[in-house]
Amino acid sequence: MQSINFQPLYLSLQLALISTILLILIGIPISWWLSQTKQNKTKIIIETIIALPLVIPPTILGFYLLLLFNQHNILGKIWFIIIGTKLAFSFPGLVIASCIYSLPFIIQPIQLAFEKLGKRPIEQALILQQSKIKIFFKIIIPLSKTGIITGAILTFAHTLGEFGVVLMVGGNIPGKTQVISIAIYELVEELNYNSTHILSIITIAISSLILIALFSLNNKKTK
Amino acid sequence: MIKNKFIKILLIILILLKLNICNAKDNKIIIAVSSNFLITIKKIKSKFEHEHKKCNLLISSDSTANIYTKIINEAPFHLFISADKKHPLLLEKKNMILYKPVTYAIGKIVLWIPNSTNKIKKKIIRTNYKNLSISNPKLSPYGEKTAIILKNLKIKSKSDFIYGCNISQTFNFILSKNSEIGFIALSQVINHNIKKKDFWKIPQYLYPIIEQTLVLLDNSKNNKCANDFFNYMKSEEVKNIIHISGYKI
Amino acid sequence: MINLKGFYYLKFKQFTLNITFNFNNKGITFISGPSGTGKTTFLKCIAGLIKPNHGYLIINNKIIQNSNKNIFTPVNKRKIGLIFQDTYLFPHINVIENLKFGYNKDITKDYIEKIIITLKLEKILNRMVTKLSGGEKQRVAIAQVLLTKPNIILLDEPFTSQDFNMRKKIITHLNIINKKFSIPMLCICHRINEIHDFGKKILYINNGKIKHVENIK
Numbered sequence: 001m002q003s004i005n006f007q008p009l010y011l012s013l014q015l016a017l018i019s020t021i022l023l024i025l026i027g028i029p030i031s032w033w034l035s036q037t038k039q040n041k042t043k044i045i046i047e048t049i050i051a052l053p054l055v056i057p058p059t060i061l062g063f064y065l066l067l068l069f070n071q072h073n074i075l076g077k078i079w080f081i082i083i084g085t086k087l088a089f090s091f092p093g094l095v096i097a098s099c100i101y102s103l104p105f106i107i108q109p110i111q112l113a114f115e116k117l118g119k120r121p122i123e124q125a126l127i128l129q130q131s132k133i134k135i136f137f138k139i140i141i142p143l144s145k146t147g148i149i150t151g152a153i154l155t156f157a158h159t160l161g162e163f164g165v166v167l168m169v170g171g172n173i174p175g176k177t178q179v180i181s182i183a184i185y186e187l188v189e190e191l192n193y194n195s196t197h198i199l200s201i202i203t204i205a206i207s208s209l210i211l212i213a214l215f216s217l218n219n220k221k222t223k
Numbered sequence: 224m225i226k227n228k229f230i231k232i233l234l235i236i237l238i239l240l241k242l243n244i245c246n247a248k249d250n251k252i253i254i255a256v257s258s259n260f261l262i263t264i265k266k267i268k269s270k271f272e273h274e275h276k277k278c279n280l281l282i283s284s285d286s287t288a289n290i291y292t293k294i295i296n297e298a299p300f301h302l303f304i305s306a307d308k309k310h311p312l313l314l315e316k317k318n319m320i321l322y323k324p325v326t327y328a329i330g331k332i333v334l335w336i337p338n339s340t341n342k343i344k345k346k347i348i349r350t351n352y353k354n355l356s357i358s359n360p361k362l363s364p365y366g367e368k369t370a371i372i373l374k375n376l377k378i379k380s381k382s383d384f385i386y387g388c389n390i391s392q393t394f395n396f397i398l399s400k401n402s403e404i405g406f407i408a409l410s411q412v413i414n415h416n417i418k419k420k421d422f423w424k425i426p427q428y429l430y431p432i433i434e435q436t437l438v439l440l441d442n443s444k445n446n447k448c449a450n451d452f453f454n455y456m457k458s459e460e461v462k463n464i465i466h467i468s469g470y471k472i
Numbered sequence: 473m474i475n476l477k478g479f480y481y482l483k484f485k486q487f488t489l490n491i492t493f494n495f496n497n498k499g500i501t502f503i504s505g506p507s508g509t510g511k512t513t514f515l516k517c518i519a520g521l522i523k524p525n526h527g528y529l530i531i532n533n534k535i536i537q538n539s540n541k542n543i544f545t546p547v548n549k550r551k552i553g554l555i556f557q558d559t560y561l562f563p564h565i566n567v568i569e570n571l572k573f574g575y576n577k578d579i580t581k582d583y584i585e586k587i588i589i590t591l592k593l594e595k596i597l598n599r600m601v602t603k604l605s606g607g608e609k610q611r612v613a614i615a616q617v618l619l620t621k622p623n624i625i626l627l628d629e630p631f632t633s634q635d636f637n638m639r640k641k642i643i644t645h646l647n648i649i650n651k652k653f654s655i656p657m658l659c660i661c662h663r664i665n666e667i668h669d670f671g672k673k674i675l676y677i678n679n680g681k682i683k684h685v686e687n688i689k
Binding site for chain 1: 519520521546547548549551552553554556558560562563564573574576616617620622
């Protein structure tokens with residue numbers, strides 16, 4: 001009876017968690033800019049670029065990312081100079097790939113939430129002589145919580161299920177880039193259906209628990 | 224309060240993740256192995272780790288061509304266990320290996336028809352079997368040689384042929400009954416206890432010898448475990464394991 | 473006493489706001505006129521929520537905005553209170569948190585208590601905004617603005633959705649506030665007959681211009 005290796009599962013959860021947190025931090029300012037900008041050429045171009053990962057096949061995305069991460073190309077070079085390790089086939093590389101891949105999933109719900117707010121709350125707060133920073137953190141963010149949490153849920157789930165991009169950029173290296181989706185793929189290849197079932201069920205259970213926790217947080221807000 | 228529950232769950236996850244990150248940095252080496260050898264390498268790994276307690280082997284499997292692509296894209300592998308000689312030699316030309324390629328096994332191809340009613344011989348392939356499975360000749364050395372077998376048997380490729388990314392996927396197609404017939408490795412037949420009546424060992428004259436070689440990559444320069452493992456692969460003990468697994472030495 | 477002097481030019485589809493003004497405001501000044509002719513726009517320009525095509529605003533000889541010299545004091549620095557036509561309170565916090573949101577740093581505890589008592593808010597301080605009646609919401613909104621200690625309060629039809637009794641209550645409150653806290657007010661209102669007793673002046677606005685000014689005796 002083979003002992004089951006849970007490391008791919010931890011790796012996937014780590015990847016999903018870190019990517020989601022990073023995307024919330026990056027996504028909020030971008031979504032804010034998009035919600036406050038009138039429709040013009042620049043806005044359309046940026047919205048298109050953000051939405052591209054939705055339509056491009058993951059393997060194409062993975063392929064170009066791998067080229068980008070190569071030590072001899074811009075991103076890989078900068079990374080090597082600053083951090084000192086190679087970006088390709090590394091966990092940080094996966095995080096960057098996941099963030100690009102899941103970007104539309106964080107931006108769109110938050111942008112919608114910001115747009116739904118309208119100008120009224122901001123105008124009210126300005127009349128009350130509050131600074132723009134205070135308004136952003138004390139009014140806009142709390143009132144957009146549903147959108148932010150929805151974006152977080154979608155991003156987390158999307159990153160957890162990644163396969164194509166991770167395969168190309170990650171290289172299936174155990175302990176570093178062998179995430180759960182690839183590990184299970186490999187187990188099936190080995191015909192180790194026993195481990196496949198156990199690992200899959202545990203993954204589904206943990207993912208469900210996390211989603212339930214996030215959804216109940218959301219529902220509390222709408223009460 | 225639900226918010227507290229959420230925070231608790233998040234903390235538990237973070238703790239679990241921290242445990243993962245804090246794995247002691249033992250001597251970890253990463254071995255890239257072609258799919259056909261995956262099951263065998265795992266047997267070798269457990270024996271090696273038993274005798275070299277400080278070394279921790281991580282196995283990454285894929286088709287030979289894909290592994291080659293990863294290596295030239297600077298994947299952090301220490302050893303490459305290939306299913307051919309061609310790719311290790313290409314790496315040698317690029318000065319990415321430490322010693323000349325070492326032949327560790329001779330692979331054999333078999334034709335597998337699960338639950339066949341007739342005796343399997345050369346002529347059988349001409350019978351109307353659906354969805355012949357072979358490994359993609361562009362990615363897998365086994366597939367490449369299978370293409371030569373088909374050519375020698377004067378069998379043209381049909382529209383319903385199924386190409387597996389690697390030999391394991393090919394095996395899966397046949398096992399799951401998506402294919403009625405296909406070419407797989409002898410090692411797979413041995414590892415999965417396939418009935419003798421269901422397969423035919425292809426005569427060597429129909430295809431070039433599959434010389435499987437392994438190389439130590441330049442990532443392993445000062446890595447004791449990697450060098451030890453490289454030498455271990457040449458030992459009698461390993462040769463026995465490989466032989467039992469369905470390869471010729 | 474506050475002196476408001478200025479000029480606004482703003483082109484709309486329906487009309488053009490072309491308003492020059494210079495008046496002293498003590499007590500309550502009313503603005504009246506047909507709907508859709510610029511009254512709300514005028515108030516919003518003064519508050520800084522709408523930027524005119526060109527114009528300037530000088531309050532008590534201090535330049536608040538001047539489009540020729542590219543001067544524009546942001547809304548949150550003008551110390552001008554505005555009670556909107558539709559009352560909006562922040563729905564994610566309760567009444568006392570809403571009130572606290574705009575607290576001026578110079579505010580005394582006495583001042584806060586005075587306002588809460590005048591506007592009869594003691595009983596609803598801990599309630600969530602969604603559980604308030606229309607009239608309660610309006611009183612909270614007025615208190616919220618008062619607690620920022622503005623130099624002038626602009627009101628945009630604060631009586632519309634209220635019944636007769638409520639209207640009477642609100643205008644009485646406004647009068648008390650004006651007297652007690654000495655804050656001049658500029659109020660848009662249609663029902664002139666009801667407000668006659670309380671204001672000093674009425675500005676009639678039509679077609680984006682001040683048509684005439686009436687002093688109430």
